[in-house]
Amino acid sequence: MEGKVLEMFEVGPCEDDYRLGFLIGQRFCSQIRSRLAGDLILQNQLLPFARTTQAKPLIKALSETNQKKFPRYWAELLGTAEGSGVPVLDIILINFRKEILPFISNTAMNSNGDTTDDCSDILVVSDLIALAAHNEDANVSLVGHTYLIKGKLSNGLSFIAYTYAGELPSCAFGFNSHGMAFTLNSVPPTEDEIVPAGIGRNFVSRDLLEATSIADALAKIRSSEVSVGHCYNLIDIQTRMILNVETASRSRVSVHEVGATPFFHANMYLHLQAQQVHDENSMSRQRRAALLPLGSKTNFLSILGDTEDTKYPIYMTGPTLYTLCTAVIDLDEKTLTIVEGNPKKGKVSHVFSMNSKDLNRDLVNCAEVTRL
Numbered sequence: 001m002e003g004k005v006l007e008m009f010e011v012g013p014c015e016d017d018y019r020l021g022f023l024i025g026q027r028f029c030s031q032i033r034s035r036l037a038g039d040l041i042l043q044n045q046l047l048p049f050a051r052t053t054q055a056k057p058l059i060k061a062l063s064e065t066n067q068k069k070f071p072r073y074w075a076e077l078l079g080t081a082e083g084s085g086v087p088v089l090d091i092i093l094i095n096f097r098k099e100i101l102p103f104i105s106n107t108a109m110n111s112n113g114d115t116t117d118d119c120s121d122i123l124v125v126s127d128l129i130a131l132a133a134h135n136e137d138a139n140v141s142l143v144g145h146t147y148l149i150k151g152k153l154s155n156g157l158s159f160i161a162y163t164y165a166g167e168l169p170s171c172a173f174g175f176n177s178h179g180m181a182f183t184l185n186s187v188p189p190t191e192d193e194i195v196p197a198g199i200g201r202n203f204v205s206r207d208l209l210e211a212t213s214i215a216d217a218l219a220k221i222r223s224s225e226v227s228v229g230h231c232y233n234l235i236d237i238q239t240r241m242i243l244n245v246e247t248a249s250r251s252r253v254s255v256h257e258v259g260a261t262p263f264f265h266a267n268m269y270l271h272l273q274a275q276q277v278h279d280e281n282s283m284s285r286q287r288r289a290a291l292l293p294l295g296s297k298t299n300f301l302s303i304l305g306d307t308e309d310t311k312y313p314i315y316m317t318g319p320t321l322y323t324l325c326t327a328v329i330d331l332d333e334k335t336l337t338i339v340e341g342n343p344k345k346g347k348v349s350h351v352f353s354m355n356s357k358d359l360n361r362d363l364v365n366c367a368e369v370t371r372l
Contacts, residue, residue: 001223002057005321005349005367006146006148006325006338006340006349006350007026007147007148008010008147008148008149008150008350009023009024009027009048009147009148009149009150009307010021010151010332011024011027011149011151011152011272012151012152012153013153013154014150015240016075016084016086016152017072017073017076018055018075018076018078018355019074019076019079019081020074020076020079021076021077021079021080021081021082021083021150021345022079022082022083023079023080023083023204024076024080024083024128024149024163025079025080025081025082025083025084025166026037026082026083026084028031028084028164028165028265029083029084029086030084031144031145031147031165031271032165032166032316033084033085033086034082034087034144034145035094035141035142035145036087036090036120037088037163037167037168038141039070039094039141040141040144041101042090042094042097042227043142045091045101046093046094046100046101047090047354049100049103049104050089050093050203051146052339053310054103055100055103056332057102058100058196058197059089059092059096059100061196061199062092062096062099062100062197062198062227063092064195065198065199066165066199066200066203069199069203069224070199070203070206072209073168073203073206073207074103076206076215077091077092077095078091080166080168085117085164085346086166087135087363089106090110091166091365092167094164094166095166095167095168095169095202095203096200096202097200098200098201098228099197099200099227099228102191102194102228102289109204110264113124113243113258118137118186118266118281118282118285118321119134119135119136119172119183119184119185119186119267120134120135120137120185120264120265120266120268120304120314121133121134121135121183121185121264121266121288122262122263122264122265122289122294122300122303122304123233123234123242123244123257123258123262123264123265124242124243124258124259124260124261124263124294125240125241125258125260125263126148126259127136129296129329129332130240130242130330130332131259131297131300131328131330132181132182132183132235132325132327132328132329132331132333133297133300133301133304133326133327133328133329133343134173134233134304134326134328134329135304135314135316135323135326135329135343136162136173136314136323136324136325136326137207137233137316137321137322137323137324138164138225138301138321138322138324139320139322140318140321142164142165142322142324143322143324144341145164145165146162146164146165146172146324147163147165147200148161148162148163148350149161149163149169149170150359151169152183153210154201154276154328155176156177157176157210157358158173158177158356158359159174159175159176159177159209159336159358160174160209161173161174161209161335162196162327162338163174165200166184167219167314168202169204169206169209170204170205170209171184171201171202171246172184172327173336174205174208174329174330175212175235175263175336175352176209176210176211177356178211178212178213178238178356179236179237179238179284179309179334179356180208180213180214180216180217180234180235180236180237181234181235181236181237181329181336181354182205182208182213182217182232182233182234182235182328183233183235183327184205184230184232184233185196185230185231185233185265185266185267186230186231186267187229187230187231187246187267187268187269187276188276188277188279188282189228189229189248189249189274189275189276189277190266190275190276191250192275193228193229193248193274193275193276194227194249194279195226195227195249195250196227197227198225198226198227198228198249198365199224199225199226199230200226200227201226201230204220204221204224204226204230205232207215207220208220208221208232210236213236213238214234214236214239214241214243216241217232217234218234218245218253218255221253222251222253223245225248225249225250225251225268226248227248227249227275228249228253228304229246229247229248229269229272230246230247230251231244231245231246231247231265231266231267231269232244232245232247233245235329235331237331237334237354239264240331240332241257242257242258242331243256244256244257244263244265244271245274246269246270246271246274247272248269248274249287252272252274253272254271254272254273256270256271262300264289264290264303266281266282266283266284266285266286266289267279267281267282267285268282268286274283279320280282280312281312282311284311284312284313284315285309285312288306288308288309288312289303289306289314289315292306296331297328300325300338301328301343301344301346302308302328302343302344303327304343305326305342305343305344309343309358315342315344325338325339325340325344325349326338326339326340327339328343329354332351334354334355335351335352335353335354336351336352336354337350337351337352338350338351340344
């Protein structure tokens with residue numbers, strides 16, 4: 001299966017955040033509309049649920065909670081809907097997918113398969129190498145429905161974010177001109193661990209794109225009272241540091257500093273004490289990675305490209321889950337490389353310098369963009 005060429009849109013600074021979202025929505029309106037039309041979880045679960053009396057207060061509370069804490073990002077979300085010409089409700093539902101799905105009956109969820117994303121990361125910081133390598137895995141329906149946003153804010157901060165069509169940048173990976181980067185791993189808490197109407201994970205990760213340091217990134221995570229847990233791999237090229245941060249509802253956070261022993265993370269909590277669904281896919285990838293050599297960048301890419309376990313491969317090619325790309329962040333070279341296809345074959349599509357001067361070059365001003 002081949003997706004479209006991964007496009008990048010350069011935008012900013014804008015007079016306001018609504019305008020930023022509007023221009024992104026306008027530029028990628030076809031991808032956003034196509035994604036919404038083909039998203040079976042949206043069409044078969046989220047939209048029918050949204051029409052029920054049970055859903056209305058939940059969606060209202062989620063919207064109000066996140067708008068109050070992150071008014072700028074909420075305006076960006078509304079702008080994306082307007083720019084792409086799609087219903088605001090659809091954009092709200094895909095951005096709060098993980099916060100809403102647990103409240104849909106098990107029968108409805110299981111009938112359509114609620115597993116939509118997984119990811120695998122391998123992280124190391126030693127005297128010889130400092131690297132974060134990440135497989136971005138998602139439902140096959142998302143192939144061809146992602147893009148890169150290269151944005152500049154009015155305060156001078158710039159970022160690059162791998163973005164799912166219609167969602168806030170970025171629920172996957174990104175970096176900014178302060179030398180801060182992150183990759184994300186989904187984790188599966190049990191129903192008892194989920195708190196309704198808390199902060200959405202898409203809003204937390206959007207906020208991380210503006211982190212000024214690794215301490216600031218941690219503060220942003222700790223200050224968000226989330227509905228559903230998540231795992232954040234925080235990367236600071238200035239201090240040559242990687243933190244694996246696992247979170248859960250009720251303000252629970254566990255931090256593991258990555259060192260010389262390579263650290264593989266799939267989609268299970270490894271150090272935070274939280275009740276979780278035992279996902280055989282994730283556990284299988286974790287066991288397989290432990291058997292493979294871990295000494296070099298080539299080894300790490302081979303792990304992320306491993307297909308030995310045909311039922312639960314680390315590198316996924318369908319029929320449900322698909323590895324959209326692999327991101328490799330080299331803290332010593334100060335680069336982020338995106339590899340499309342199996343990372344063992346090294347088909348590089350993009351290489352970005354993470355130096356702030358390079359990132360601030362050649363951005364399109366919002367005032368110069370009308371209709372594309």
